[in-house]
Amino acid sequence: MINKVVSGADDAIKDIKDGDTLMLGGFGLCGIPENCITALVKKGVNKLTCIANNAGVDDFGIGLMLQTRQVKKMISSYVGENAEFERQLLSGELEVELIPQGTLATRCMAAGYGMPAIFTPAGVGTEVAEGKEIRNFNGKDYLMEYAFDADFALVKAWKGDTAGNLIFRSTSRNFNPVMAMAGKITIAEVEHLVEAGELDPDHIHTPGVYVHRIFQGENYEKRIEQRTTRKKD
Amino acid sequence: MLDKNGIAKRIAKEIKDGYYVNLGIGIPTLVANYIPEGINVVLQSENGLLGMGPFPFEGEEDPDLINAGKQTITTLAGSSIFDSAMSFGMIRAQKIDLTILGAMEVSENGDIANWKIPGKMVKGMGGAMDLVASAKNIIVAMQHINKAGESKLLPNCTLPLTGVKCIKKVVTELAVLDILPEGGFRLLERAPGVSVDFIKQSTLGKLYADDNVPEMILD
Numbered sequence: 405m406i407n408k409v410v411s412g413a414d415d416a417i418k419d420i421k422d423g424d425t426l427m428l429g430g431f432g433l434c435g436i437p438e439n440c441i442t443a444l445v446k447k448g449v450n451k452l453t454c455i456a457n458n459a460g461v462d463d464f465g466i467g468l469m470l471q472t473r474q475v476k477k478m479i480s481s482y483v484g485e486n487a488e489f490e491r492q493l494l495s496g497e498l499e500v501e502l503i504p505q506g507t508l509a510t511r512c513m514a515a516g517y518g519m520p521a522i523f524t525p526a527g528v529g530t531e532v533a534e535g536k537e538i539r540n541f542n543g544k545d546y547l548m549e550y551a552f553d554a555d556f557a558l559v560k561a562w563k564g565d566t567a568g569n570l571i572f573r574s575t576s577r578n579f580n581p582v583m584a585m586a587g588k589i590t591i592a593e594v595e596h597l598v599e600a601g602e603l604d605p606d607h608i609h610t611p612g613v614y615v616h617r618i619f620q621g622e623n624y625e626k627r628i629e630q631r632t633t634r635k636k637d
Numbered sequence: 638m639l640d641k642n643g644i645a646k647r648i649a650k651e652i653k654d655g656y657y658v659n660l661g662i663g664i665p666t667l668v669a670n671y672i673p674e675g676i677n678v679v680l681q682s683e684n685g686l687l688g689m690g691p692f693p694f695e696g697e698e699d700p701d702l703i704n705a706g707k708q709t710i711t712t713l714a715g716s717s718i719f720d721s722a723m724s725f726g727m728i729r730a731q732k733i734d735l736t737i738l739g740a741m742e743v744s745e746n747g748d749i750a751n752w753k754i755p756g757k758m759v760k761g762m763g764g765a766m767d768l769v770a771s772a773k774n775i776i777v778a779m780q781h782i783n784k785a786g787e788s789k790l791l792p793n794c795t796l797p798l799t800g801v802k803c804i805k806k807v808v809t810e811l812a813v814l815d816i817l818p819e820g821g822f823r824l825l826e827r828a829p830g831v832s833v834d835f836i837k838q839s840t841l842g843k844l845y846a847d848d849n850v851p852e853m854i855l856d
Contacts, residue, residue, distance in 0.1 A: 431684040431685075431703070431705075431707075431721070432684075432703065432707040433700075433707075434684070434700065434701060434703050434707070435701065457721070480761060481761050481762060481763050481764070482760055482761035482762070482763040483760055483761050484760035484761070490758050493758075494758075502759065502761040502762060504762055504763075504764065504765075504766035504767045505683065505721070505725065505762075505763050505764040505767060506683075506721075506724075506725025506728060506729065506764060506766075506767030507766075507767065508721075509720070509721035509722040509724070509725050510722055510725060510726075512722065513722040524729065524767070524770070525729070525770035525771055526729075526766040526767040526770045526771070527766050527770070528770060528800075528801065529748075529798060529800065529801030529802075530766065530797065530798045530799060530800065530801070531797055531798075532762075532766060562701075572720075573701050574699065574701040574702045574712075574718055575682070575684050575685050575686050575701060575702050575703055575704075575718060576700075576701040577685055577718055577719070577720050578684050578685050578720065578721050579720070579721045580720070581720045581722075582720055582721060582722045609720075626700035626701070627700070628698060628700050628703075628709060629703070629707040630703070630706065630707045630708040630709065631698055631708075631709055632692045632693075632698075632708040632709050632710070633692050633693055633694060633695040633696075633697075633698060633709065634691055634692045634693070634694060634695075635694070635695065636694050636695075
């Protein structure tokens with residue numbers, strides 16, 4: 405079996421360079437590649453284009469890369485909850501392209517399935533449609549949206565094996581599997597790295613063919629954005 | 638006139654047994670509290686969950702289990718988890734029976750604006766454009782008039798659009814209204830104590846109203 409294991413986050417991201425386009429998995433702060441983000445901040449690469457559903461919060465997630473001004477452009481569906489993001493956007497330091505969440509996910513999926521474009525009704529008749537080709541199928545208009553082209557995808561999984569097979573846990577799955585399929589080089593950080601053969605092939609969410617490097621992550625904070633609870637009766 | 642919970646309560650009566658439902662943030666989230674006894678529904682959260690359960694008990698929060706509002710939640714017997722592409726796949730393929738979401742403005746031809754106010758910080762559309770473009774059945778929960786008393790039910794939206802010709806029903810603090818296929822709001826029900834005349838005054842878009850419009854029944 406091909407061994408995809410690298411020693412850690414610094415090793416995994418060592419060839420990410422200024423100007424690269426990165427995909428980062430996660431929804432809010434749930435299922436984000438915490439170790440890779442920390443390593444990117446440490447490495448100090450700049451002018452990055454980041455494709456991620458959200459931009460983190462001021463002091464966590466992609467917000468850490470915004471503090472250090474490493475991001476040139478964000479491609480996201482929702483970027484609230486981040487004051488530093490807002491400041492950089494209004495001052496013109498940061499570009500942002502807002503796209504519908506389903507379009508974001510499906511453009512990742514298309515890349516992973518080897519399809520150059522998709523057609524979606526999301527955004528027809530709105531400013532999202534400006535400059536885009538519209539095709540009518542069965543009486544309904546659809547926008548043509550291109551598959552993403554990302555140099556690296558950085559994803560977080562719950563379990564992974566040395567062959568790069570991944571299993572995600574609960575709603576921390578979100579964008580991670582589709583981004584894992586979409587990167588030219590995909591880097592997976594996992595909470596539990598096991599030997600090939602220890603995961604049931606029937607339970608794999610992302611087959612190892614899509615994963616180029618895998619490492620055992622450490623010190624996961626898994627910060628909760630909105631802690632909501634109920635009282636026991 | 639209804640408060641937010643009243644609007645949610647009225648919308649909950651539109652939910653039928655066996656529905657898969659996506660609830661947006663704000664008033665729509667409250668609808669879950671008023672789903673009638675004996676009605677079985679499955680709530681979808683577009684970050685990748687069918688079968689959204691209540692908030693966890695204190696101390697049992699799981700950072701890996703959140704809803705689209707990033708709140709900690711729980712699963713239920715029969716829940717399922719999937720990725721974001723499949724989540725919007727089932728929305729696009731109209732497997733979700735009902736979408737309930739908020740709006741800043743709705744027009745008489747069913748356009749909706751709910752994601753952007755020019756000149757203010759733009760946070761993004763999230764999944765709203767996907768939902769309104771694909772859902773077969775959308776109910777909008779919104780305020781009929783703003784704080785200045787101006788109508789938010791308009792001939793044409795003034796804010797950037799989220800979707801066009803997609804809204805068929807609106808529930809506000811004043812009324813329940815359909816949007817007719819040929820355009821125009823049709824008044825179906827009045828909120829308790831609200832007159833047809835007041836609803837007419839509060840609706841800038843074309844409004845069709847009989848003289849005898851029933852009052853909402855909430856319980």
